[in-house]
Amino acid sequence: MCSSPISYVIIMFFVCVLIISACASHKKAVYVFPEAMSKSTQEEYARLSEKGRVLYEMNCASCHTKKIKGKMIIPDFTQEEMGAYSIRIANEIHEDKVSETHVSAEELTLITYFFTFKKKNK
Numbered sequence: 001m002c003s004s005p006i007s008y009v010i011i012m013f014f015v016c017v018l019i020i021s022a023c024a025s026h027k028k029a030v031y032v033f034p035e036a037m038s039k040s041t042q043e044e045y046a047r048l049s050e051k052g053r054v055l056y057e058m059n060c061a062s063c064h065t066k067k068i069k070g071k072m073i074i075p076d077f078t079q080e081e082m083g084a085y086s087i088r089i090a091n092e093i094h095e096d097k098v099s100e101t102h103v104s105a106e107e108l109t110l111i112t113y114f115f116t117f118k119k120k121n122k
Helices: 005-025 039-059 079-086 092-097 105-117
Strands: 066-068 071-073
Touching: 039 105, 079 105
Parallel strands: none
Antiparallel strands: 066 071
């Protein structure tokens, strides 16, 4: 327990520094939209895709994101692969881990937006 106000201030300072550095190191995903898509529609899909990215990180990344040459790589899924997820028959593991009880249809749609519009790997 902190015995003086100075100790409390020092601890809070370090906590704030840790939080700020964690936020600064988090890179927002880059999304690529068709040129014909209006700016307001792009902004909405970017917002939905970002929600999908968070859901991907929570539910899928532990199995699908790979570390290659020191860099974390999120795979590029085709529309066909994403379709298999949407009907939840990709394989036995996905039938359990991507079931409606773990990932709702709405959440799966957001994850699909993320994969549809995220910048593709080289």
